[in-house]
Amino acid sequence: MGLRRTSCEVRSVSLRGKAAIVGFYEIPTKKEYPGRNTFSLMAEAARGAIRDAGLRPEDIDGLINAEGLNSITLSEVLGIKPQYTASMTVHGASGSSSVATASAVINAGMADYVLCVFGESRPASSSRLRAVDAANRPSPPSRAGEWESPYGPVIAANGGYGLIKERYMYEYGATQEMFAKCAVDERFNAAANENAVWQGQPITIEDVLESRYTNNPLHLLESVMPCSGAAAVVVTSAERASSLPNPPAYILGMGGPATRHDVIWQEEDVTTTPVVMSAPAALDMAQYSAKDMEFAEFYDCYTILVMMCLEDAGIAPKGEIGNFYLENDTTYKGNFPINTDGGQIGAGQPGLAGGFRHVVEATRQLMGRAGERQVERKDLCLVNG
Amino acid sequence: MQQPANPNFQEDVPYVYAMVQLDEGPRMISNVIDADPMNEVSVDMPLEVVFDDVTDEWTLVKWRPAS
Numbered sequence: 001m002g003l004r005r006t007s008c009e010v011r012s013v014s015l016r017g018k019a020a021i022v023g024f025y026e027i028p029t030k031k032e033y034p035g036r037n038t039f040s041l042m043a044e045a046a047r048g049a050i051r052d053a054g055l056r057p058e059d060i061d062g063l064i065n066a067e068g069l070n071s072i073t074l075s076e077v078l079g080i081k082p083q084y085t086a087s088m089t090v091h092g093a094s095g096s097s098s099v100a101t102a103s104a105v106i107n108a109g110m111a112d113y114v115l116c117v118f119g120e121s122r123p124a125s126s127s128r129l130r131a132v133d134a135a136n137r138p139s140p141p142s143r144a145g146e147w148e149s150p151y152g153p154v155i156a157a158n159g160g161y162g163l164i165k166e167r168y169m170y171e172y173g174a175t176q177e178m179f180a181k182c183a184v185d186e187r188f189n190a191a192a193n194e195n196a197v198w199q200g201q202p203i204t205i206e207d208v209l210e211s212r213y214t215n216n217p218l219h220l221l222e223s224v225m226p227c228s229g230a231a232a233v234v235v236t237s238a239e240r241a242s243s244l245p246n247p248p249a250y251i252l253g254m255g256g257p258a259t260r261h262d263v264i265w266q267e268e269d270v271t272t273t274p275v276v277m278s279a280p281a282a283l284d285m286a287q288y289s290a291k292d293m294e295f296a297e298f299y300d301c302y303t304i305l306v307m308m309c310l311e312d313a314g315i316a317p318k319g320e321i322g323n324f325y326l327e328n329d330t331t332y333k334g335n336f337p338i339n340t341d342g343g344q345i346g347a348g349q350p351g352l353a354g355g356f357r358h359v360v361e362a363t364r365q366l367m368g369r370a371g372e373r374q375v376e377r378k379d380l381c382l383v384n385g
Numbered sequence: 386m387q388q389p390a391n392p393n394f395q396e397d398v399p400y401v402y403a404m405v406q407l408d409e410g411p412r413m414i415s416n417v418i419d420a421d422p423m424n425e426v427s428v429d430m431p432l433e434v435v436f437d438d439v440t441d442e443w444t445l446v447k448w449r450p451a452s
Contacts, residue, residue, distance in 0.1 A: 153390040170428035213387040
């Protein structure tokens with residue numbers, strides 16, 4: 001037996017503005033934290049966020065973290081007893097998804113104060129070896145093992161994104177200089193970010209174009225560096241947020257999917273991302289359009305990915321994001337700031353905390369706490385995981 | 386590809402790591418051989434299949450420029 005709607009005019013209950021981020025904490029992203037494991041980094045970020053929110057650990061009754069880390073053990077490490085726990089499994093999108101899920105959980109009455117925390121500790125010296133090892137480890141029969149690795153195992157996502165960038169350049173006539181400008185603007189932002197692995201180290205377009213190919217047409221300097229770090233936020237209802245110390249960062253809209261395929265090159269149109277669906281859904285709930293957005297914090301494992309996602313969100317017409325970067329100042333000083341902390345290309349990628357950091361930086365900016373990197377127009381931010 | 390994850394592929398660098406669209410519909414990852422990776426391989430170029438018997442037991446499906 002089942003029930004079936006004959007029409008879909010009511011898609012979902014709108015959670016517009018019903019939850020808010022009320023506290024955040026980020027530890028610096030570094031190449032390594034010798035002697036400290038992932039639990040240690042996450043615990044520091046978690047305790048910092050709880051304190052920043054004006055709360056105590058015993059107030060936290062919801063916990064959301066990343067795949068691969070036992071949220072029950074993490075609760076014990078933190079000394080909290082949540083009513084609700086969950087681990088996100090959407091890879092890089094886990095961070096932004098956690099905040100959307102927190103909003104739903106809070107509005108369902110399943111928890112009042114949800115802690116979202118992400119982090120990773122990895123030894124720097126073996127970072128390349130780990131990536132190599134991960135690519136070469138014998139595994140049960142798998143798509144990658146049978147259909148990809150025999151043609152050359154790839155490090156991280158260098159294979160797929162090299163292909164996609166090549167296709168994008170072919171379809172839309174984008175030049176290498178456009179991608180380099182994206183990296184340059186992000187590294188400018190990172191240079192002013194004391195938490196960034198590339199703090200104080202801006203680069204030029206020539207630097208990017210002269211950096212070696214990892215997989216032609218991908219250059220080293222337009223890719224993330226795997227790092228260690230952690231970050232956390234606390235989410236609660238809009239009502240409870242009003243009595244806490246920080247100006248609330250209201251969650252106005254959210255939408256998915258994060259992805260439909262485990263590898264992006266299996267998308268029917270490889271130069272279009274699921275953001276064509278998730279951005280309109282989020283903007284629709286928020287009752288705003290892409291043009292209303294004042295700055296953006298978008299997942300940036302590689303320049304090609306952040307750029308495709310931005311245009312799929314409506315920040316520029318399809319195929320025009322390259323020109324958008326050449327014609328606009330996307331630094332924190334510019335007319336449309338993007339990845340104001342340097343993103344992951346500028347600040348480093350501490351595992352799944354890298355994608356989550358876009359949420360953290362959005363919160364920091366919305367609360368007016370970004371110091372030198374504070375954007376002037378700080379009321380509406382579009383975030384993509 | 387300039388930076389393979391497996392040292393056994395280093396001697397082939399640069400080699401072509403490609404996404405190939407079959408006429409029959411499916412898409413696969415493979416290599417394009419018998420062509421200069423930096424100068425003779427381009428997006429949407431027509432290809433024909435090459436069955437590479439890499440060992441006595443294993444054959445890999447590779448591609449070369451269509452003649």
